[in-house]
Amino acid sequence: MKRVEVAALTSRGLVRAGNEDRVSVFGWSAPREMTEPVLLTRETSEPVLVVVADGLGGHQAGEVASEFAVTALHTALPDVAADPARAFGRVHEDLLALGASQPELEGMATTATALLVTDVITICHVGDSRAYYVEPGFVSQLTTDHVEPGGALTQVLGGRPGREVVPQVREVESAECSRFLLCSDGLHSYVDAAVVREGAALESSFGAARALLRAAVEAGAPDNVSVCVVTVWLEGEKNR
Numbered sequence: 001m002k003r004v005e006v007a008a009l010t011s012r013g014l015v016r017a018g019n020e021d022r023v024s025v026f027g028w029s030a031p032r033e034m035t036e037p038v039l040l041t042r043e044t045s046e047p048v049l050v051v052v053a054d055g056l057g058g059h060q061a062g063e064v065a066s067e068f069a070v071t072a073l074h075t076a077l078p079d080v081a082a083d084p085a086r087a088f089g090r091v092h093e094d095l096l097a098l099g100a101s102q103p104e105l106e107g108m109a110t111t112a113t114a115l116l117v118t119d120v121i122t123i124c125h126v127g128d129s130r131a132y133y134v135e136p137g138f139v140s141q142l143t144t145d146h147v148e149p150g151g152a153l154t155q156v157l158g159g160r161p162g163r164e165v166v167p168q169v170r171e172v173e174s175a176e177c178s179r180f181l182l183c184s185d186g187l188h189s190y191v192d193a194a195v196v197r198e199g200a201a202l203e204s205s206f207g208a209a210r211a212l213l214r215a216a217v218e219a220g221a222p223d224n225v226s227v228c229v230v231t232v233w234l235e236g237e238k239n240r
Contacts, residue, residue: 003233004048004117007037007209013186013221020055020062021184021226022110024070027077030226032063037209037227047081047118049074052129052226054111054184056156065095065110065158073114080116084124085167088112088157092165095158109159113143113182117232121172121180126155126165129226130188132200133172134179139197142180144168179205179231183212186225191215205229 010030012019023030025040026048042048051070055062072091073080080087091112099105111127123131125143133140146155146168155165172178181200188196191212199211208229216225 001043001045001235002048002117003041003043005039005041005205005231006050007039007205007229008050008227009034009037009209009213010224010226011035011213011221012224014217015220015222016224018063019224020066021186021224022053022055022063022066022070023226023228024049024051024074025228026050027074029067029070037206037213039206047077047116049077049080049114049116050182050228050230051112051114052182052184052228053113054127054129054186054224054226056109056111056153059107059109059159061105061108062110064105065108068095068098069110069112069157073112080114080124081118084114084116084122085169088124088126088167089165092157096161099158100161107160109156111153111184112157115180115182115228115230121174121178121232123168123170123172125168126157127153129182129184132181134181134200136201137197139181139193139200142170142172174232174234177231177233179229182228182230184224184226186221186223187212187216187227190219190222200229205231
């Protein structure tokens with residue numbers, strides 16, 4: 001048995017006309033414009049999944065790609081739990097097929113960063129959204145940005161045919177109670193790392209998510225910004 005608590009939010013920011021980010025928690029999809037986090041909690045022995053996806057700006061239908069990805073991953077949760085990389089690969093192929101079948105969607109693509117909780121905690125990731133491990137006064141980036149020196153992404157779900165997707169999969173050693181941060185680049189690209197570290201470690205996950213959104217707004221929020229502050233209690237820790 002495990003308990004997972006997630007404070008989740010997504011916003012178009014202060015500049016973009018729309019929001020191509022998508023946040024999904026336990027199968028619940030966040031609305032595209034939020035001013036406050038939503039707090040969700042699940043206590044279960046079954047696998048649970050939290051996903052942040054960022055449809056690529058400048059590509060057709062980025063919002064469709066991110067929506068498709070998070071929905072497909074939650075729909076295929078048993079497959080994700082069994083083999084996260086293979087499940088990501090299937091979403092990639094399905095996005096390519098959908099883009100090929102509808103000209104207005106050709107080339108659509110998305111990043112995806114997923115946190116899977118079974119008996120262990122696993123991160124699966126492509127693109128430049130990120131996952132962090134969080135402790136008071138300490139934040140460690142768990143994912144590697146798939147970005148070329150010029151700034152182009154080297155790994156996405158969907159996009160153009162002929163490019164293989166090779167997700168980063170990482171099993172995370174954790175204490176009985178651990179905190180993680182998932183976010184799109186609308187946070188980490190514009191907010192100083194020290195501010196992210198301070199905000200993510202606030203005692204309340206709801207307060208942490210709120211503080212991170214505020215920091216993005218204070219930085220001008222030029223991009224869509226999405227945040228999931230995830231606290232996991234594995235078996236053996238008294239639920240709080």
